[in-house]
Amino acid sequence: MKSHENVKLIKDWLSFARENLLFAKAGMKEDFSPYHTICFMSQGSAGKYL
Numbered sequence: 781m782k783s784h785e786n787v788k789l790i791k792d793w794l795s796f797a798r799e800n801l802l803f804a805k806a807g808m809k810e811d812f813s814p815y816h817t818i819c820f821m822s823q824g825s826a827g828k829y830l
Contacts, residue, residue: 793828794828794829796828797824797825797826797827797828797829798825800821800822800824800825800828801821801822801825803821804817804818804821804822804825807821
């Protein structure tokens with residue numbers, strides 16, 4: 781894999797992680813927070829960042 785392909789792949793995964801985290805944060809603002817989904821999205825975000 782070429783260096784520029786690696787950089788694109790890393791940027792893609794960081795973008796996915798950010799999307800997961802934004803979704804989890806938005807869920808916390810709702811009157812009824814689906815905690816299991818928020819935890820799942822937070823865990824997924826952490827995994828993608830790592």
